[in-house]
Amino acid sequence: MSRFFLSLQEGRLEGTKGSDGRVYFPPAEFDPVTGEQLHEWVTLPETGTVVTWSWQSEPQPNQPLEHPFAWALITLDGAAVPMLHAVDAGDMARIRTGSRVKVRWAAERSGGVRDIACFDLLEGAS
Protein backbone atom coordinates (compact mmCIF):
# COMPACT_ATOMS: atom_id res chain seq x y z
CA MET A 1 0.00 0.00 0.00
CA SER A 2 3.03 2.30 0.37
CA ARG A 3 3.03 2.97 -3.35
CA PHE A 4 -0.56 4.25 -3.21
CA PHE A 5 0.12 6.70 -0.39
CA LEU A 6 3.48 7.85 -1.79
CA SER A 7 1.94 8.48 -5.21
CA LEU A 8 -0.76 10.63 -3.60
CA GLN A 9 1.97 12.66 -1.95
CA GLU A 10 3.55 13.15 -5.36
CA GLY A 11 0.21 14.20 -6.85
CA ARG A 12 -0.59 11.03 -8.78
CA LEU A 13 -3.59 8.69 -8.61
CA GLU A 14 -2.45 5.07 -8.83
CA GLY A 15 -4.77 2.08 -8.78
CA THR A 16 -4.25 -1.65 -9.25
CA LYS A 17 -5.48 -3.82 -12.13
CA GLY A 18 -7.21 -7.10 -11.24
CA SER A 19 -6.97 -10.41 -13.06
CA ASP A 20 -10.23 -9.64 -14.88
CA GLY A 21 -8.91 -6.28 -16.11
CA ARG A 22 -10.91 -4.19 -13.65
CA VAL A 23 -8.99 -1.22 -12.18
CA TYR A 24 -9.38 -0.58 -8.46
CA PHE A 25 -9.04 2.90 -6.96
CA PRO A 26 -8.30 3.04 -4.08
CA PRO A 27 -6.15 0.04 -5.01
CA ALA A 28 -7.03 -3.50 -3.92
CA GLU A 29 -3.97 -5.21 -2.43
CA PHE A 30 -5.28 -8.69 -3.24
CA ASP A 31 -7.40 -9.72 -6.24
CA PRO A 32 -11.06 -9.88 -5.19
CA VAL A 33 -11.54 -12.69 -7.74
CA THR A 34 -8.48 -14.94 -7.33
CA GLY A 35 -6.97 -13.75 -4.04
CA GLU A 36 -3.54 -13.29 -5.67
CA GLN A 37 -1.47 -10.25 -4.71
CA LEU A 38 -1.89 -7.50 -7.33
CA HIS A 39 1.27 -6.01 -8.80
CA GLU A 40 0.10 -4.16 -11.93
CA TRP A 41 -0.33 -0.44 -11.23
CA VAL A 42 -2.30 1.99 -13.39
CA THR A 43 -2.09 5.79 -13.25
CA LEU A 44 -5.55 7.33 -13.46
CA PRO A 45 -6.65 10.80 -14.61
CA GLU A 46 -7.82 13.38 -12.08
CA THR A 47 -11.39 13.34 -13.40
CA GLY A 48 -14.34 11.15 -12.54
CA THR A 49 -18.10 10.80 -12.23
CA VAL A 50 -20.37 11.04 -9.18
CA VAL A 51 -22.21 7.72 -8.68
CA THR A 52 -24.27 8.87 -5.72
CA TRP A 53 -24.06 11.62 -3.10
CA SER A 54 -25.39 13.03 0.17
CA TRP A 55 -25.39 16.64 1.40
CA GLN A 56 -23.55 17.66 4.59
CA SER A 57 -25.40 20.87 5.47
CA GLU A 58 -23.61 21.37 8.81
CA PRO A 59 -20.00 20.19 8.61
CA GLN A 60 -18.44 18.69 11.76
CA PRO A 61 -14.89 19.30 13.02
CA ASN A 62 -12.17 17.46 11.06
CA GLN A 63 -14.35 16.93 8.00
CA PRO A 64 -12.76 17.78 4.63
CA LEU A 65 -14.49 21.18 4.28
CA GLU A 66 -15.73 23.75 6.78
CA HIS A 67 -18.68 24.93 4.66
CA PRO A 68 -21.59 22.75 3.40
CA PHE A 69 -20.44 20.11 0.89
CA ALA A 70 -21.40 16.76 -0.64
CA TRP A 71 -20.12 13.35 0.37
CA ALA A 72 -19.96 11.42 -2.88
CA LEU A 73 -19.03 8.05 -4.32
CA ILE A 74 -16.83 8.96 -7.27
CA THR A 75 -15.63 6.60 -9.98
CA LEU A 76 -12.43 7.94 -11.52
CA ASP A 77 -12.26 7.71 -15.31
CA GLY A 78 -10.83 4.26 -16.07
CA ALA A 79 -11.61 2.80 -12.63
CA ALA A 80 -14.17 0.03 -12.09
CA VAL A 81 -15.19 0.92 -8.54
CA PRO A 82 -16.08 4.20 -6.80
CA MET A 83 -14.33 5.81 -3.84
CA LEU A 84 -15.79 8.00 -1.08
CA HIS A 85 -14.70 11.63 -0.97
CA ALA A 86 -16.02 15.20 -0.63
CA VAL A 87 -17.24 17.44 -3.46
CA ASP A 88 -17.08 21.22 -2.96
CA ALA A 89 -20.30 21.89 -4.90
CA GLY A 90 -21.13 25.15 -3.11
CA ASP A 91 -24.87 24.50 -3.29
CA MET A 92 -26.87 21.28 -3.11
CA ALA A 93 -28.71 22.23 -6.29
CA ARG A 94 -25.51 22.11 -8.33
CA ILE A 95 -24.60 18.42 -7.80
CA ARG A 96 -26.39 15.36 -9.17
CA THR A 97 -25.65 11.73 -9.93
CA GLY A 98 -23.61 11.85 -13.10
CA SER A 99 -21.85 15.12 -12.24
CA ARG A 100 -18.32 15.32 -13.60
CA VAL A 101 -15.66 16.15 -10.99
CA LYS A 102 -11.92 16.77 -10.77
CA VAL A 103 -9.39 16.30 -7.95
CA ARG A 104 -8.32 19.35 -5.92
CA TRP A 105 -4.95 18.53 -4.37
CA ALA A 106 -4.09 19.63 -0.83
CA ALA A 107 -1.52 22.43 -0.63
CA GLU A 108 0.63 20.38 1.74
CA ARG A 109 0.69 16.63 1.16
CA SER A 110 1.78 13.96 3.65
CA GLY A 111 1.09 10.59 2.00
CA GLY A 112 -2.53 10.02 3.02
CA VAL A 113 -5.98 10.06 1.47
CA ARG A 114 -6.35 13.69 2.62
CA ASP A 115 -3.68 14.62 0.07
CA ILE A 116 -6.82 14.87 -2.04
CA ALA A 117 -8.40 17.95 -0.41
CA CYS A 118 -11.72 17.34 -2.16
CA PHE A 119 -13.22 17.22 -5.67
CA ASP A 120 -14.45 20.24 -7.69
CA LEU A 121 -17.36 20.20 -10.11
CA LEU A 122 -16.27 20.50 -13.72
CA GLU A 123 -18.05 23.61 -14.98
CA GLY A 124 -20.56 23.11 -17.75
CA ALA A 125 -20.10 19.36 -17.85
CA SER A 126 -22.82 18.32 -15.42
Place this chain on the structure above:
Amino acid sequence: MADLCAVVGVGQTKHASCRADVSIAGLVREAVDRALADANIGIDDVDAIVIGKAPDPLEGVAMPELWLADALAAHGKPVFRVHTAGSVGGSTAIVAAQHVMAGIHGTVLTIGFEKQSDGNAMWALSVPIPFGMPVHAGAGGYFSPIVRGYIKRSGAPSHIGAMVAVKDRTNACKNPYAHLHEPDWTLEKALESPMMWDPIRFVETCPSSDGAMALVLMSEERADKHPGPKAWVHATAMRSEPTAFAGREQVSPRAGEMCAEDLWRKGGITNPAKEIDVAEIYVPFAWFEPMWLENLGFAPRNEGWRWVEDGVTDIGGSLPINPSGGVMSTNPIGASGMLRFGEAAMQVMGKAGEHQIDGARKAVGHAYGGGSQFFAMWLVSSGKP
Protein backbone atom coordinates in the same frame (compact mmCIF):
# COMPACT_ATOMS: atom_id res chain seq x y z
CA MET B 1 -14.94 -41.08 17.55
CA ALA B 2 -13.22 -38.03 16.16
CA ASP B 3 -11.19 -38.25 12.96
CA LEU B 4 -7.44 -37.71 13.08
CA CYS B 5 -5.88 -34.38 12.13
CA ALA B 6 -2.32 -33.51 11.14
CA VAL B 7 -0.36 -30.30 10.65
CA VAL B 8 1.20 -30.49 7.18
CA GLY B 9 2.37 -26.90 6.74
CA VAL B 10 3.71 -24.17 9.02
CA GLY B 11 4.51 -20.57 8.03
CA GLN B 12 5.33 -17.45 10.00
CA THR B 13 6.35 -13.90 9.24
CA LYS B 14 9.56 -12.22 10.23
CA HIS B 15 8.46 -10.58 13.48
CA ALA B 16 9.45 -7.00 14.34
CA SER B 17 8.32 -4.08 16.48
CA CYS B 18 6.96 -2.38 13.36
CA ARG B 19 6.42 -4.09 10.02
CA ALA B 20 5.88 -0.79 8.20
CA ASP B 21 6.47 -2.58 4.88
CA VAL B 22 3.11 -4.42 4.99
CA SER B 23 -0.54 -3.76 5.83
CA ILE B 24 -2.39 -6.10 8.21
CA ALA B 25 -3.59 -7.94 5.08
CA GLY B 26 -0.04 -8.18 3.74
CA LEU B 27 1.26 -9.43 7.08
CA VAL B 28 -1.37 -12.16 7.23
CA ARG B 29 -0.71 -13.15 3.64
CA GLU B 30 3.05 -13.47 4.24
CA ALA B 31 2.41 -16.18 6.84
CA VAL B 32 -0.30 -17.81 4.70
CA ASP B 33 1.96 -18.01 1.62
CA ARG B 34 4.75 -19.60 3.68
CA ALA B 35 2.40 -22.16 5.26
CA LEU B 36 0.93 -23.10 1.86
CA ALA B 37 4.42 -23.38 0.35
CA ASP B 38 5.53 -25.52 3.30
CA ALA B 39 2.51 -27.79 2.73
CA ASN B 40 3.13 -27.66 -1.03
CA ILE B 41 -0.53 -26.89 -1.78
CA GLY B 42 -2.32 -23.95 -3.40
CA ILE B 43 -4.80 -21.65 -1.76
CA ASP B 44 -7.58 -23.22 -3.87
CA ASP B 45 -6.97 -26.51 -2.03
CA VAL B 46 -8.15 -24.96 1.25
CA ASP B 47 -11.74 -25.77 2.31
CA ALA B 48 -12.14 -23.41 5.26
CA ILE B 49 -10.27 -20.70 7.16
CA VAL B 50 -10.14 -20.09 10.90
CA ILE B 51 -8.49 -16.89 12.11
CA GLY B 52 -7.78 -15.32 15.48
CA LYS B 53 -6.37 -12.16 16.93
CA ALA B 54 -6.43 -10.47 20.31
CA PRO B 55 -9.17 -7.96 21.27
CA ASP B 56 -9.80 -5.28 18.62
CA PRO B 57 -8.67 -2.27 20.74
CA LEU B 58 -5.11 -3.59 20.66
CA GLU B 59 -4.74 -2.59 16.99
CA GLY B 60 -7.48 -0.01 16.88
CA VAL B 61 -9.15 -1.95 14.04
CA ALA B 62 -12.58 -3.37 14.76
CA MET B 63 -13.33 -6.76 13.23
CA PRO B 64 -10.37 -6.85 10.77
CA GLU B 65 -11.64 -10.21 9.50
CA LEU B 66 -14.29 -8.27 7.57
CA TRP B 67 -11.69 -6.85 5.17
CA LEU B 68 -9.23 -9.76 5.11
CA ALA B 69 -11.28 -12.01 2.83
CA ASP B 70 -9.28 -11.00 -0.26
CA ALA B 71 -5.94 -11.55 1.47
CA LEU B 72 -7.16 -14.96 2.67
CA ALA B 73 -8.62 -15.85 -0.75
CA ALA B 74 -11.72 -16.70 1.26
CA HIS B 75 -14.31 -15.95 -1.43
CA GLY B 76 -17.07 -18.48 -1.20
CA LYS B 77 -15.45 -20.28 1.74
CA PRO B 78 -16.30 -20.26 5.43
CA VAL B 79 -14.23 -17.89 7.59
CA PHE B 80 -14.48 -18.29 11.33
CA ARG B 81 -12.99 -15.93 13.92
CA VAL B 82 -12.00 -17.07 17.41
CA HIS B 83 -11.71 -14.66 20.32
CA THR B 84 -10.08 -15.67 23.63
CA ALA B 85 -7.74 -12.74 24.44
CA GLY B 86 -4.03 -13.67 24.55
CA SER B 87 -4.70 -17.41 24.31
CA VAL B 88 -6.48 -16.88 21.00
CA GLY B 89 -3.68 -18.24 18.82
CA GLY B 90 -3.96 -21.54 20.65
CA SER B 91 -7.72 -21.77 20.72
CA THR B 92 -7.86 -20.77 17.04
CA ALA B 93 -5.63 -23.70 16.08
CA ILE B 94 -7.82 -25.96 18.22
CA VAL B 95 -11.03 -24.79 16.53
CA ALA B 96 -9.37 -25.36 13.15
CA ALA B 97 -8.33 -28.87 14.22
CA GLN B 98 -11.89 -29.53 15.39
CA HIS B 99 -13.20 -28.56 11.93
CA VAL B 100 -11.07 -31.45 10.63
CA MET B 101 -11.68 -33.89 13.51
CA ALA B 102 -15.43 -33.41 13.13
CA GLY B 103 -15.14 -34.58 9.54
CA ILE B 104 -16.55 -31.31 8.18
CA HIS B 105 -13.50 -30.16 6.20
CA GLY B 106 -10.51 -32.00 4.76
CA THR B 107 -8.04 -29.11 4.57
CA VAL B 108 -8.21 -26.10 6.91
CA LEU B 109 -6.00 -23.02 6.95
CA THR B 110 -5.65 -21.29 10.32
CA ILE B 111 -3.98 -17.97 11.10
CA GLY B 112 -3.17 -15.96 14.21
CA PHE B 113 -1.95 -12.39 13.78
CA GLU B 114 -1.40 -9.03 15.40
CA LYS B 115 0.04 -5.78 14.07
CA GLN B 116 0.65 -4.13 17.40
CA SER B 117 2.41 -1.15 15.85
CA ASP B 118 -1.00 -0.13 14.45
CA GLY B 119 -2.26 0.32 18.01
CA ASN B 120 -1.00 0.50 21.57
CA ALA B 121 -1.67 -2.60 23.64
CA MET B 122 -0.42 -1.00 26.85
CA TRP B 123 -3.10 1.70 26.70
CA ALA B 124 -5.71 -0.60 25.22
CA LEU B 125 -5.32 -2.73 28.36
CA SER B 126 -5.44 0.33 30.60
CA VAL B 127 -8.56 2.22 29.55
CA PRO B 128 -11.74 1.37 31.45
CA ILE B 129 -13.92 -0.78 29.18
CA PRO B 130 -17.63 -0.95 30.02
CA PHE B 131 -18.54 -3.83 32.35
CA GLY B 132 -14.87 -4.78 32.83
CA MET B 133 -12.37 -4.25 35.61
CA PRO B 134 -9.79 -1.66 34.44
CA VAL B 135 -6.19 -2.88 34.65
CA HIS B 136 -4.73 0.67 34.53
CA ALA B 137 -1.08 -0.44 34.43
CA GLY B 138 -0.98 -2.78 31.43
CA ALA B 139 -0.28 -6.49 31.70
CA GLY B 140 2.90 -6.05 33.78
CA GLY B 141 1.06 -4.16 36.48
CA TYR B 142 -1.61 -6.84 36.55
CA PHE B 143 0.75 -9.83 36.75
CA SER B 144 3.51 -8.52 39.05
CA PRO B 145 1.57 -9.09 42.32
CA ILE B 146 0.88 -12.65 41.15
CA VAL B 147 4.60 -13.20 40.52
CA ARG B 148 5.31 -11.82 44.01
CA GLY B 149 2.81 -14.35 45.32
CA TYR B 150 4.71 -17.16 43.59
CA ILE B 151 8.08 -16.01 44.96
CA LYS B 152 6.70 -15.76 48.48
CA ARG B 153 5.18 -19.21 48.56
CA SER B 154 7.91 -21.06 46.65
CA GLY B 155 10.92 -19.37 48.23
CA ALA B 156 12.41 -18.79 44.77
CA PRO B 157 15.53 -16.59 44.72
CA SER B 158 15.12 -13.24 42.90
CA HIS B 159 17.41 -14.11 39.95
CA ILE B 160 15.18 -16.86 38.48
CA GLY B 161 13.27 -14.46 36.21
CA ALA B 162 16.51 -13.08 34.83
CA MET B 163 17.78 -16.63 34.15
CA VAL B 164 14.67 -17.42 32.08
CA ALA B 165 15.04 -14.13 30.21
CA VAL B 166 18.66 -14.79 29.29
CA LYS B 167 17.81 -18.35 28.17
CA ASP B 168 14.92 -17.22 25.97
CA ARG B 169 16.80 -14.29 24.42
CA THR B 170 19.73 -16.60 23.69
CA ASN B 171 17.43 -19.24 22.17
CA ALA B 172 15.80 -16.58 19.96
CA CYS B 173 19.15 -15.99 18.24
CA LYS B 174 18.74 -19.49 16.75
CA ASN B 175 15.32 -18.55 15.32
CA PRO B 176 15.57 -16.37 12.19
CA TYR B 177 11.93 -15.25 12.53
CA ALA B 178 12.20 -14.06 16.16
CA HIS B 179 11.66 -10.37 16.87
CA LEU B 180 14.52 -9.86 19.35
CA HIS B 181 18.00 -11.02 18.38
CA GLU B 182 20.06 -10.01 21.41
CA PRO B 183 22.99 -12.42 21.76
CA ASP B 184 24.88 -10.49 24.45
CA TRP B 185 22.74 -11.06 27.54
CA THR B 186 24.43 -12.52 30.63
CA LEU B 187 22.85 -13.14 34.03
CA GLU B 188 24.97 -10.34 35.55
CA LYS B 189 23.80 -7.88 32.90
CA ALA B 190 20.17 -9.01 33.18
CA LEU B 191 20.18 -8.44 36.95
CA GLU B 192 21.12 -4.81 36.30
CA SER B 193 18.13 -4.34 33.99
CA PRO B 194 15.75 -1.62 35.31
CA MET B 195 12.92 -2.75 37.60
CA MET B 196 9.63 -2.20 35.75
CA TRP B 197 6.96 -3.74 37.96
CA ASP B 198 8.68 -5.14 41.06
CA PRO B 199 9.80 -7.97 40.88
CA ILE B 200 9.66 -7.88 37.06
CA ARG B 201 12.73 -6.31 35.44
CA PHE B 202 12.65 -4.79 31.95
CA VAL B 203 14.58 -7.74 30.47
CA GLU B 204 12.01 -10.11 32.00
CA THR B 205 9.18 -8.69 29.87
CA CYS B 206 8.11 -9.58 26.34
CA PRO B 207 8.43 -7.17 23.41
CA SER B 208 5.49 -5.71 21.45
CA SER B 209 5.57 -7.24 17.98
CA ASP B 210 3.98 -7.31 14.53
CA GLY B 211 3.64 -10.85 13.23
CA ALA B 212 1.51 -13.74 12.04
CA MET B 213 1.56 -17.54 12.11
CA ALA B 214 -0.36 -19.84 9.78
CA LEU B 215 -0.89 -23.61 9.83
CA VAL B 216 -2.32 -26.01 7.26
CA LEU B 217 -4.28 -28.89 8.81
CA MET B 218 -5.46 -32.01 7.00
CA SER B 219 -7.68 -34.97 7.73
CA GLU B 220 -6.08 -38.41 8.04
CA GLU B 221 -7.40 -39.39 4.62
CA ARG B 222 -5.67 -36.44 2.95
CA ALA B 223 -2.56 -36.39 5.16
CA ASP B 224 -1.86 -40.07 4.41
CA LYS B 225 -1.61 -39.24 0.71
CA HIS B 226 0.40 -36.09 1.38
CA PRO B 227 4.20 -36.33 1.20
CA GLY B 228 6.44 -34.73 3.82
CA PRO B 229 6.65 -34.69 7.61
CA LYS B 230 3.51 -34.21 9.69
CA ALA B 231 2.61 -33.29 13.23
CA TRP B 232 -0.31 -35.48 14.29
CA VAL B 233 -2.64 -33.87 16.79
CA HIS B 234 -2.86 -36.33 19.70
CA ALA B 235 -4.94 -34.19 22.02
CA THR B 236 -6.34 -30.70 22.48
CA ALA B 237 -7.73 -29.07 25.61
CA MET B 238 -9.25 -25.74 26.61
CA ARG B 239 -10.42 -24.46 29.98
CA SER B 240 -11.53 -21.08 31.32
CA GLU B 241 -12.55 -19.32 34.52
CA PRO B 242 -13.59 -15.78 35.52
CA THR B 243 -10.94 -13.08 36.05
CA ALA B 244 -11.92 -12.54 39.66
CA PHE B 245 -13.84 -14.44 42.30
CA ALA B 246 -13.46 -14.90 46.03
CA GLY B 247 -10.74 -17.40 46.90
CA ARG B 248 -9.38 -17.58 43.35
CA GLU B 249 -5.95 -19.25 43.08
CA GLN B 250 -4.14 -16.68 40.95
CA VAL B 251 -0.59 -18.11 40.92
CA SER B 252 -1.66 -21.52 39.64
CA PRO B 253 -5.18 -21.09 38.25
CA ARG B 254 -7.41 -24.15 38.53
CA ALA B 255 -8.46 -23.78 34.89
CA GLY B 256 -4.84 -24.13 33.79
CA GLU B 257 -4.35 -27.25 35.91
CA MET B 258 -7.57 -28.76 34.55
CA CYS B 259 -6.56 -27.96 30.98
CA ALA B 260 -3.25 -29.79 31.38
CA GLU B 261 -4.83 -32.73 33.23
CA ASP B 262 -7.33 -33.08 30.38
CA LEU B 263 -4.56 -32.94 27.76
CA TRP B 264 -2.43 -35.58 29.49
CA ARG B 265 -5.43 -37.87 29.95
CA LYS B 266 -6.55 -37.57 26.32
CA GLY B 267 -2.99 -37.97 25.07
CA GLY B 268 -2.22 -41.00 27.25
CA ILE B 269 0.57 -39.16 29.07
CA THR B 270 1.21 -40.32 32.65
CA ASN B 271 4.57 -38.61 33.28
CA PRO B 272 4.64 -35.34 31.31
CA ALA B 273 8.20 -34.33 32.25
CA LYS B 274 9.50 -37.67 31.01
CA GLU B 275 7.28 -38.27 28.00
CA ILE B 276 7.26 -34.79 26.48
CA ASP B 277 10.41 -33.98 24.49
CA VAL B 278 9.93 -30.23 24.15
CA ALA B 279 7.29 -27.64 25.09
CA GLU B 280 6.46 -24.20 23.81
CA ILE B 281 4.57 -22.49 26.63
CA TYR B 282 3.19 -18.97 26.87
CA VAL B 283 5.68 -16.95 28.96
CA PRO B 284 5.17 -13.19 28.45
CA PHE B 285 6.93 -12.41 31.73
CA ALA B 286 9.94 -14.59 32.56
CA TRP B 287 8.65 -15.74 35.96
CA PHE B 288 5.76 -17.51 34.27
CA GLU B 289 8.09 -20.28 33.10
CA PRO B 290 8.53 -21.81 36.58
CA MET B 291 4.91 -20.95 37.42
CA TRP B 292 3.54 -22.80 34.39
CA LEU B 293 5.97 -25.72 34.86
CA GLU B 294 4.06 -26.34 38.08
CA ASN B 295 0.59 -25.41 36.83
CA LEU B 296 0.87 -27.81 33.88
CA GLY B 297 2.05 -30.72 35.99
CA PHE B 298 5.63 -30.88 34.70
CA ALA B 299 7.29 -29.89 38.01
CA PRO B 300 6.08 -30.48 41.60
CA ARG B 301 4.53 -27.49 43.37
CA ASN B 302 7.11 -24.85 44.38
CA GLU B 303 9.87 -26.72 42.52
CA GLY B 304 9.60 -25.13 39.08
CA TRP B 305 12.24 -22.48 39.83
CA ARG B 306 14.76 -25.20 40.74
CA TRP B 307 14.33 -26.69 37.25
CA VAL B 308 15.18 -23.29 35.76
CA GLU B 309 18.21 -22.97 38.01
CA ASP B 310 19.40 -26.50 37.13
CA GLY B 311 19.12 -25.90 33.36
CA VAL B 312 16.40 -28.52 32.86
CA THR B 313 14.55 -26.14 30.50
CA ASP B 314 17.62 -25.18 28.41
CA ILE B 315 17.93 -26.47 24.84
CA GLY B 316 20.36 -29.12 26.13
CA GLY B 317 18.22 -29.95 29.19
CA SER B 318 15.82 -32.84 29.71
CA LEU B 319 12.72 -30.68 29.10
CA PRO B 320 13.59 -27.79 26.76
CA ILE B 321 11.07 -24.95 27.12
CA ASN B 322 10.66 -22.38 24.33
CA PRO B 323 13.70 -23.20 22.16
CA SER B 324 12.26 -20.69 19.66
CA GLY B 325 12.83 -17.87 22.15
CA GLY B 326 9.13 -17.90 23.03
CA VAL B 327 6.85 -14.99 23.84
CA MET B 328 9.76 -13.39 25.70
CA SER B 329 11.40 -12.76 22.31
CA THR B 330 8.37 -12.36 20.01
CA ASN B 331 4.90 -11.22 21.05
CA PRO B 332 2.39 -10.36 18.32
CA ILE B 333 -0.36 -11.11 20.86
CA GLY B 334 -2.96 -12.68 18.57
CA ALA B 335 -0.26 -14.82 16.93
CA SER B 336 1.69 -15.72 20.07
CA GLY B 337 -0.42 -18.74 20.99
CA MET B 338 -0.34 -20.10 17.46
CA LEU B 339 3.43 -19.54 17.38
CA ARG B 340 3.63 -21.86 20.41
CA PHE B 341 1.39 -24.45 18.72
CA GLY B 342 3.19 -24.10 15.38
CA GLU B 343 6.68 -24.25 16.91
CA ALA B 344 5.65 -27.44 18.75
CA ALA B 345 4.53 -28.86 15.38
CA MET B 346 7.80 -27.76 13.73
CA GLN B 347 9.78 -29.65 16.39
CA VAL B 348 8.08 -33.00 15.75
CA MET B 349 8.19 -32.39 11.97
CA GLY B 350 11.96 -31.82 12.26
CA LYS B 351 11.60 -28.35 10.73
CA ALA B 352 12.83 -26.16 13.58
CA GLY B 353 16.24 -25.52 12.02
CA GLU B 354 18.90 -24.27 14.42
CA HIS B 355 16.62 -24.53 17.45
CA GLN B 356 15.56 -28.10 16.60
CA ILE B 357 15.57 -30.47 19.59
CA ASP B 358 17.20 -33.67 18.37
CA GLY B 359 14.79 -36.57 18.12
CA ALA B 360 11.74 -34.62 19.30
CA ARG B 361 8.73 -36.91 18.90
CA LYS B 362 6.16 -35.46 21.30
CA ALA B 363 5.74 -31.73 21.82
CA VAL B 364 3.27 -29.46 23.60
CA GLY B 365 1.97 -26.05 22.61
CA HIS B 366 0.37 -23.91 25.34
CA ALA B 367 -1.29 -20.51 25.48
CA TYR B 368 -3.04 -18.47 28.13
CA GLY B 369 -4.90 -15.20 28.01
CA GLY B 370 -6.94 -12.60 29.84
CA GLY B 371 -6.18 -12.45 33.57
CA SER B 372 -4.74 -16.00 33.44
CA GLN B 373 -8.26 -17.23 32.71
CA PHE B 374 -8.28 -18.78 29.22
CA PHE B 375 -6.07 -21.82 28.63
CA ALA B 376 -5.45 -23.75 25.41
CA MET B 377 -3.07 -26.64 24.78
CA TRP B 378 -2.29 -29.24 22.19
CA LEU B 379 -0.11 -32.30 22.09
CA VAL B 380 1.46 -33.18 18.74
CA SER B 381 3.64 -36.06 17.64
CA SER B 382 5.56 -37.27 14.60
CA GLY B 383 3.53 -40.51 14.78
CA LYS B 384 -0.21 -41.17 14.71
CA PRO B 385 -1.99 -41.65 18.04
